[in-house]
Amino acid sequence: xxxxxxxxxxxxxxxxxxxxxxxxxxxxxxxxxxxxxxxxxxxxxxxxxxxxxxxxxxxxxxxxxxxxxxxxxxxxxxxxxxxxxxxxxxxxxxxxxxxxxxxxxxxxxxxxxxxxxxxxxxxxxxxxxxxxxxxxxxxxxxxxxxxxxxxxxxxxxxxxxxxxxxxxxxxxxxxxxxxxxxxxxxxxxxxxxxxxxxxxxxxxxxxxxxxxxxxxxxxxxxxxxxxxxxxxxxxxxxxxxxxxxxxxxxxxxxxxxxxxxxxxxxxxxxxxxxxxxxxxxxxxxxxxxxxxxxxxxxxxxxxxxxxxxxxxxxxxxxxxxxxxxxxxxxxxxxxxxxxxxxxxxxxxxxxxxxxxxxxxxxxxxxxxxxxxxxxxxxxxxxxxxxxxxxxxxxxxxxxxxxxxxxxxxxx
Amino acid sequence: xxxxxxxxxxxxxxxxxxxxxxxxxxxxxxxxxxxxxxxxxxxxxxxxxxxxxxxxxxxxxxxxxxxxxxxxxxxxxxxxxxxxxxxxxxxxxxxxxxxxxxxxxxxxxxxxxxxxxxxxxxxxxxxxxxxxxxxxxxxxxxxxxxxxxxxxxxxxxxxxxxxxxxxxxxxxxxxxxxxxxxxxxxxxxxxxxxxxxxxxxxxxxxxxxxxxxxxxxxxxxxxxxxxxxxxxxxxxxxxxxxxxxxxxxxxxxxxxxxxxxxxxxxxxxxxxxxxxxxxxxxxxxxxx
Numbered sequence: 189x190x191x192x193x194x195x196x197x198x199x200x201x202x203x204x205x206x207x208x209x210x211x212x213x214x215x216x217x218x219x220x221x222x223x224x225x226x227x228x229x230x231x232x233x234x235x236x237x238x239x240x241x242x243x244x245x246x247x248x249x250x251x252x253x254x255x256x257x258x259x260x261x262x263x264x265x266x267x268x269x270x271x272x273x274x275x276x277x278x279x280x281x282x283x284x285x286x287x288x289x290x291x292x293x294x295x296x297x298x299x300x301x302x303x304x305x306x307x308x309x310x311x312x313x314x315x316x317x318x319x320x321x322x323x324x325x326x327x328x329x330x331x332x333x334x335x336x337x338x339x340x341x342x343x344x345x346x347x348x349x350x351x352x353x354x355x356x357x358x359x360x361x362x363x364x365x366x367x368x369x370x371x372x373x374x375x376x377x378x379x380x381x382x383x384x385x386x387x388x389x390x391x392x393x394x395x396x397x398x399x400x401x402x403x404x405x406x407x408x409x410x411x412x413x414x415x416x417x418x419x420x421x422x423x424x425x426x427x428x429x430x431x432x433x434x435x436x437x438x439x440x441x442x443x444x445x446x447x448x449x450x451x452x453x454x455x456x457x458x459x460x461x462x463x464x465x466x467x468x469x470x471x472x473x474x475x476x477x478x479x480x481x482x483x484x485x486x487x488x489x490x491x492x493x494x495x496x497x498x499x500x501x502x503x504x505x506x507x508x509x510x511x512x513x514x515x516x517x518x519x520x521x522x523x524x525x526x527x528x529x530x531x532x533x534x535x536x537x538x539x540x541x542x543x544x545x546x547x548x549x550x551x552x553x554x555x556x557x558x559x560x561x562x563x564x565x566x567x568x569x570x571x572x573x574x575x576x577x578x579x580x581x582x583x584x585x586x587x588x589x590x591x592x593x594x595x596x597x598x599x
Numbered sequence: 600x601x602x603x604x605x606x607x608x609x610x611x612x613x614x615x616x617x618x619x620x621x622x623x624x625x626x627x628x629x630x631x632x633x634x635x636x637x638x639x640x641x642x643x644x645x646x647x648x649x650x651x652x653x654x655x656x657x658x659x660x661x662x663x664x665x666x667x668x669x670x671x672x673x674x675x676x677x678x679x680x681x682x683x684x685x686x687x688x689x690x691x692x693x694x695x696x697x698x699x700x701x702x703x704x705x706x707x708x709x710x711x712x713x714x715x716x717x718x719x720x721x722x723x724x725x726x727x728x729x730x731x732x733x734x735x736x737x738x739x740x741x742x743x744x745x746x747x748x749x750x751x752x753x754x755x756x757x758x759x760x761x762x763x764x765x766x767x768x769x770x771x772x773x774x775x776x777x778x779x780x781x782x783x784x785x786x787x788x789x790x791x792x793x794x795x796x797x798x799x800x801x802x803x804x805x806x807x808x809x810x811x812x813x814x815x816x817x818x819x820x821x822x823x824x825x826x827x828x829x830x831x832x833x834x835x836x837x838x839x840x841x842x843x844x845x846x847x848x849x850x851x852x853x854x855x856x857x858x859x860x861x862x863x864x865x866x867x868x869x870x871x872x873x874x875x876x877x878x879x880x881x882x883x884x885x886x887x
Contacts, residue, residue, distance in 0.1 A: 193607040216862050242708060247811055250713030373681035380857050408856045410816040412614075412804060413738075415607035419600055435715055436808045447726050468809045470724070506716065 221535040227534055229302040232268075232275045235260070235525060236301035239308045239331065239470075244409070245281035246457060247435065249308040250516045252331060253278055255518025256305060256498075256525075258335040262500050263526050269535040274526070277301055281309055288312035289319075296325055298513050303541060304529070305348065305521050310383050313337045320344060324538050326526050326545065328570070329521030332383070338568065343546040345459035346528075346562060346570030348521040350458040352383075354598060356390035356430075357454045358573035359480035361597025362588070363428045364398050367453065372400035374467040375426035376442050377417060377454075379409045379433035387432045387457065400427075409434060417445040421452065431456040438477065441466045444594040446473035455480050461576060478577040478588070482570035483517055484559050486510035488585035491555020509583070514557055520570070522527055524551050526558070558591035572599075602732050604847065604852045609813035612844020613745035614800050616837040620749055621796030624837035626825070627769040628789030631681055634688070634696040634863025638703040639794045640818030643669050643801025644696040644810040645707055648716045660722050665802060666795045672793030673789045681790070682783065704812045713812040722806055749837050752792065756816040766874060767787065802847065814844075820847075838879060842866075856864035 220230065227234030237256060240251040257276050264273040277299055279291035284401040288309060307313055308331040315337035319326060321344065329348025330337065337345055355566045364372045373394050378384030388404040395402045405420045418441070421429065429452055438460045445452060452499045454477050456465075461479040469477055484491065486498050487510070497519050501510035531544035551560040558572035568590060570590040579586050600795050622636045644666050650661035669792050681700065682693050723736035756762040768775040768785040797818065820843055821836075828839025843863055850859040875880050 240704070240711070245814055246708070246713040338809050347868060380855075406856055407851070408859070410813060411851075412807060412817045412858065413611050413848065415604060416856070419603060419852065436811075437811055440807075443724075448604045448733055449726075451826075462714075464715050464717050464809065467719075472724075510710070513716070514697075 195464065209393040223537050225300055227299075231527065232274060233536065234275045234277055234299065234301045235529075236295040236304040236325075237276055237278040237306045238281055238288055238295070238304055238312075239278065239306040240283040242369065243281070245283050245308060245434070247391060248462075248512075249306070249331065251509045251512050251514040252260065252306070252308070252521075253519035254509055255515035255520075256522045257518075258497075258500050258504050258506055258515075259519045260525070261504060262496075263522075265418075266417075269490045269526060269529045274529070281301050281361045282311060283309050284366065285309060285312040287296070288316060292316055292319065293411070298321065300537060301325070301523070302538060303328045304524055306331050307337075308332060310469055314404040315595060324542075326528075326538060326542050328545070329524045331517070331521075333568070336447065341565055341567050343542050346524065346545065346567045348524060349517055350480075350570050350573065351568050352387050352457070353390045354482075354571045354573060355457055355480050356387065356394040357558070358597050359430060359575070360391060360394040361399070362575050362594065363453065364400070365597075366374070369428060370399070372398055372425070372428070373426045374400060374403060375429045376404045377421070377429055377431045377433075377437065378404060378406050379435075379437055380406045381409070384432045391430055398452045405435065407433075407438075411440060414440045414444045414588070417441065418448050421450065422448065426452060426454045428455070431460060432459070435460060435465045436470075438465055441478050442469045442473040445476075452510075453478055453504045454464065455575065458482060458513055458573075461485060463511045466580075474578055474580055478575050480573050481513055481515070481576050483513050483520065483551025485513050485516055485585050488576065488587055490538050493554025493556040496554065497556060504571060517561050520551070520553050520556055522559070523539065523553055527551050529592075577583050600852070605846050606732070606734060607738060608845035608848035609733070609841065610742045610844070611848065612841035613742040613823050614840075615802050615820050615843050617745040617748055618797050618800040618818050618821035618842025619836040619840040620752065620833060621749065621793035621800075622821050622825045623828075623830060623833055624752075624789050624796070625793035627833070629677070629681060629786045630695065631692050632830075633793070634693065634819075634822075635676075635703060636699045636793070636797055636821055637815035637818030638707075638812075639669065639673070639797035640709060641795075641810075641812050641814040642672060642703065643798025644718065644814050645711060645801075646715070646798060647710070647720070647802045647805055648718055648810050651720055652716070654687030654717065658686060662802070665798050669794040669798030670791035671717065673790035673792075676794075677787050677790040677839065682786070700815065702817065711731070718802075718805040718810050720802075720806050722734040722775040735808065737803075741807070744799065744803070748796060752796070753833065761788070762865050803850050820863070824864050825877075826859045826867050827877060829877025831834050832877060832879040835877050835879030839877070 222229050237253055239253050240246050241250050259276045260276055303326045305328050306450045310332045312336040314336045319475040321342050327345045331348055331349050333351050376391050378389040392402045407414055431441055438456050456479045459596055460480040468476050476563050498510050532541040534598050548563045557570050560570050566586050572593050574591050577586045624634050646665040650656045650664045669757050671767035722740055725736050727734040764780050765785050768782050770781055804817055824843045825836045828835030847859040847860050850862050
């Protein structure tokens, strides 16, 4: 009897030992896995960011970068992803496509990264689109959205900011319904740029659905006065206006309209939501200004994601930025990046990352936005919106409805 | 509509004229084409944020502090950077001022961060209604103060002994030296005045919009203003500023915003080709 038991234990022990050996080998292989030519090391993963950190758009893109770095830092403090911390290599584009080309090459080969986030200049995206689409580095969470990079859908590119067509639909739909207008007359006030012309076209398409009309008035990005533009607004008498540009565009337009006694409601694109803009516009003109946004700014609600982001911002000395939509956007793209890295598994490579993301994934931002759904054919990113205003008395943002309430405008 | 546009053009042009005046003072005194004048405007706006919003100084004291700080900055820059290059080729000095503007921008971003700042002052923000014409109170104050500063400088330059010494120095350094004038002190004073005038422009521009390093680009419109008016001419710089302001607003209204760049710089090119000493400058004659 004892001999039989000994005989049975023998093979079983061998199998157990073999399994243990195989498991140990596998674990040590994972722990040892490196791919330095793709920015993957035993203890860290290098992740690139290309944004304007010192040029004309640095006021917003620098804040975005801080938001991204803050989220990554919070993850690193918890041990990183698969035992590796994420090392952010932020390259300054100075809003210059030529500089972005140099940065892209640097992040591809010299200081290689697993993936890149940001790409804040639409001109850079347009000029680099063929290189990116033909390359191997995934772009996870673009700051702006351009057709050459996003159409047709590429397995390498994933959007990370509110998309203009949906901004236009949600904004026009909400304002038309709120103001109870049958055929809205809308004016776009925009800086002179390719993006502004594109946005004006999206507004025109959205307004057409309601049987309305739209027009466009432009200004220089460095305008010091907008009297000519406001005189045109007075002449056109729109039901509401929408603003595309930089912070100054919104500030000058709203202040000038107030000076001329105009109380025309206005909404800005998502990029134009920051406490500084509202403070500069002032409480006299500010109540007429709202922003259509796919993100919820810091302090606007008590969602888990909002609280987590606000706490981290205070911890990392970013308190002055936490109410800026750009900070939220960077934080959310940080969430996208981390989730993508988790999907790539413990032995991440660029190819594995691309393969994992291209199957589709959903980013739950815990209330900072509606869930961001990427499918194999839709890589646009955040595409659900709501209008946000500012309560000067309470000194905080006010959301008008929930993201789901705006679905009806997207059809 | 035309009156409205002309009024806003005059208001904006007055600020440009003030900054251009500062540029002309520096050029006339030290022969330096100061490409950092735009950053002096931005520094003025940031000094305003510091004294008014961050330190909470009473407004009159804050304004005095802004002017004093800017003037001190101008003096330091002259002593440390400009004076050592005295006698060197003009290209070296121009390159230095370009590098200086880049450094100044970086300093602002390090000290204040990349975020823009809001400037809140007690300056009026309402309007006067005269018939159908709306006049911004802030524009009126900006234009009024600019003209007051220009007039005060004109009086200082013409009627005071220091102003006389500055004029003598500007006309000829060697002759002034021989006459016992402390040329170095006069040059430093010119840089102090140039920076101080730019800072006042920055205070108004920061209030009109938002305080950011991008104010440099608006301040740099003083360059075509001073070339058009005449680089050696104080009244020319002021008139040049007004012209640039008016061209900007009229072209933005009746043609397109971008056309203002074309029209301003086409005028500058035309002046350089036909009358390079500017509308109000004096032709320099060399004797062999």
